[in-house]
Amino acid sequence: MEQEDDYMSDSFINVQQDIRPGLPMVRHMKEAIKKEEKHREANQKNRQKSLKEEEKERRDTVLKSAIGNENKGFALLQKMGYKRGQALGKSGEGIVEPIPLNIKTGRAGLGHDELKKRKAEEKLENYRRKIHLKKQADEQAEDQFRMRFKSKQEERKVEGDLRKSQRACQQLDTQKGIKVPKEIWYWIEPEQEEEKDQEEIKDEDQDSDLSGLEKLQILTAYLREEHFYCIWCGTAYEESEDLSSNCPGDSSADHD
Template identity: 70%
Template sequence: MCKEEDYMSDSFINVQQDIRPGLPMLRQIREARRKEEKQQEANLKNRQKSLKEEQERRDIGLKNALGCENKGFTLLQKMGYKSGQPLGKSGDGIVEPIPLNVKTGKSGLGHEALLKQKAEETLESCRRKIHMKNQAEETAAEQFRLRLKYKQDEVKLGGDLKRSQQACRQLDTQKNIQVPREAWYWLGLEEETDEEEKKEQDEDDYKSEDLSILEKLQILTGYLREEHLYCIWCGTASEDKEDLSSNCPGPTAADHD
């Protein structure tokens, strides 16, 4: 760079090195992290290898029967024990040695039993929840079936009541009965009743709105049987009460099923 060049010129700036602060520190951190991961991986491999070798040595040792070099076996032989016979004075003891239960973890002696107990409790809790859920679903399904049946029965009762009202109006008209015993006995007449007549009605008299469809049907079919010897389910009128009682199964729809 010439001496005449200004230190603020482009040529002076372009000559400077591109030094970005923080890059060396980032490289060191990444390198240290990479070394740590490699060390952890190597430690894990070494531990797995040592555990495998220990397991192999243990299996080999357990496969071999005890010999005279074992002090415990030597003491048993001095007391009259022979290889292959059961332990005990009466000869009803164990034949094979008690199996080893090697503990490789760092937890306490009762930790595995505690984990097993917690697992069983969790499983039992899940079973209980599933059972309660199934019961709730069954209850909901049963309630739905009952509601559906109730609606179907209500529709059927409404149809029977409508037929009874039509038959009552027709039979009353044939007998020159101009006014029904109750306004709702005739189909559509109750709606045609003037509001003033409703206000004059005695408070002690029951209103048709207070009666259910089933109650109306029972009252009206009883009236038809008593007054006209007619059964809506049979669809015919009898000559007398004896004829009605002998030919009609009964006063309800269930009797005609």
């Protein structure tokens, strides 16, 4: 019985010793080896040159090497007196090096590169033309805006000078005892000025055959001749000679 117990105890110990992570380790090592082999094969493929690269290297090597005596064409030239490194031609005015070869490697037809280059140049030219036209259009729009803005400013200034002239004319005429204006639009009645807004005043101006600038020129001339008054100076001079001597002119531009 004791021997049997010892045998069973030894067997149990051996079984416990055999329970090791051996199988997972073997699998892990196999997977690592496979990964390493794949990595090595990938590196080897990357190092291997493609067929086109090998053909190009061989072609470049042949083109860079000098023509040997075994070449029939070169042998004929030598028989006719040609020496290596000598220029072609009777007087030696020809080329020394052979005409370089333009190796065509792509699958496109003849003239494709020239066509592609020409299309690229046309595209660039069209782009430049569009940029130029856009720039011209922008400059033209800016000029038109400036002209419209300047025209509006001038119109507002003429309207303001005309109102000022009408008020001055009414005041000076009244001081002289004139009860009726020479022209109906020479004066502005205060009560009418309060009742009418700017839109109604513009409608009255449109009904007249004269423009605002024409009215202003007529009315300022009347003020200068009748009252020796200049609206831009804001002064009533004593007489005509005093006006002509001390007033810069009969327009707004003369007073700038």
